Amino acid sequence: MKIRTIAPRNVLIAILSLSAVFAWGQGKINVVFDRTTHDFGTIEEDEGVQTIVFSFVNLSDAPIFIKDVQSSCGCTSPQYSRNNISPNTIGKIKVGYNPVGRPGEIRKSITVKFGNNKETRTVVLYLKGNTLHREDNDTDKFSYTDGNVALRTALIDMGTVLKGNTARKTIEIYNPTDKRIKVDFASIPNNIDIRIDGESSIEPHSSAYVLIDFKTSDKDRAGVYSYKIPIKVNRKNAFAIEIKATVNDDFTHITTQEFARKPQIWLIPPYLNMGTLKKGKKYSFKIKIENRGSSPLTIENIVAPEAPFVSFGRLKKNIINASESVEIEIVVNTQLLDTGTYETYCKVFGNDCESPVTDLYLEFAVE
Structure with a gap:
């Protein structure tokens, strides 16, 4: 079981650096990004340079410009x-990342400095994801197999997808047998297109490419989505691949008036130490979600993407008016855990342009 861990001495730092798409100072430079973290998901070294675009809107009362960008x-x-970028105008920063020679976890930052005639403001953008190592032979490269068909990995992480957009991944699939095989896919959800590029038949000891499109609409709920899609070889089930994506709102369409009346999410507390729990039981804890802004705060989703042992009670309401709060119940099922110390996190998705995704950190021990 993969659990994201955070060293206790770094928890405060992590809380203070929660993902936010909003950069604001007491001066005149106000900008809102579509996101400040881009997740590439799973990529391969052989894919070459990955290019993405960060968009932002100038909500200041005067033109601004980008003074400098450092990676x-x-x-x-x-x-x-x-x-110069005029008020209520969208600007863009294009970023290219080269994964060649850099297998493993992606964790990079880009520091952007905005200016006008009087002020300077700094925003830090982040890149994350995972690069699969380039292998020298097909046996090592396609290590996930049932003997009839083989892949690099069975988890296809599409990364971050903004509402109304489509993310595409191309993965290589290999035929390790001495016979020609025909590959199909079953139980495909409506928001995913998956198909072999070209003919669906793969020659012996040869590979083909699978095209995966993950589609979103403006009406989708923000959150982390995961789907199991069975692979069929010669009309028989082989194994299932998991397609995962994080869907976020795009706040670059916000107006100056909406910005002035924005909701503001607060988790009380943002870090929860649950103490020592007995193995084989379920434990319930509660925290508050508070709206300290002016407009109603809508909670779209609450998930624990790397902690299947964590679940949530139903919110009494998912629209929280200004100066109001709602309790959320967090349930930890220690029946699914071994003894030891656990540190993980939950994600709260809402319509706060300052913090569209707010992390709640959990820590406990099981004995």
Whole structure:
């Protein structure tokens, strides 16, 4: 079971650096990004440079410009214009990431400095994901197999997908047998297109490419989505692949008036130490979600993406008016756990442009 862990001495730092798409100071420079973290999901070294675009809207009362953009690694190359960006106008920063020679976890940052005639503001953008190692032979490369068909991995992480957009991944599939095989897919949900690029038949000891499109609409709920899709070889089930994506709102369409009346989410507390729990039982804890803004706060989703032993009670209401709060019940099922210490997190998705995804950190021990 994969659990994201956070060293206790770093918890406070983690809480203070929660994902946010909003950058604001007491001066005149106000900008809202479509996101400040981009998740590539799972990529391969052979895919080459990955290019993405961060969009932002200038909600200041005067033009601003990008003074400087610095990346934390030479593998990351930002491109941007130094032209003035008028109020209520969208600007873009294009970022290229080169995964060649960098297998494993992606964790990079890009520091953006905005300016006008008086002020300077800094926003830090983040890149995350995982790069699969380049292998020298097919046996090592396609290690996930049932003997009839083989893949690099059975988890296809599409990464971050903004509402109304489509994410595409291309994965390689291999025929390890001495006979030609025909590959199909079953139980495909409506928001996913998956197909072999070209003919669905694969020659012996040869590979083909699978095209996966993950589609979203403006009406979708923000959250983490996961689907199991069976692979069929010669009309018989082989194994299932898991397709995963994180769907977020795009706040670059917000107006100055909406920004002034924005909701503001607060988790009380943002970090919960549950103490020592007995194995084989279920434990219930409660926290508050509070709206300290002016407009109603809508809670779209609450998930624990890497903790299947955590579930949530039903909210009494998912629209929280200004100065109001609602309790959320968190249930930990220790029947699914071994003894030991656990540190994980939950994600609360809402319509706060300052914190559209707010993390709640959990810590406990099982004995």
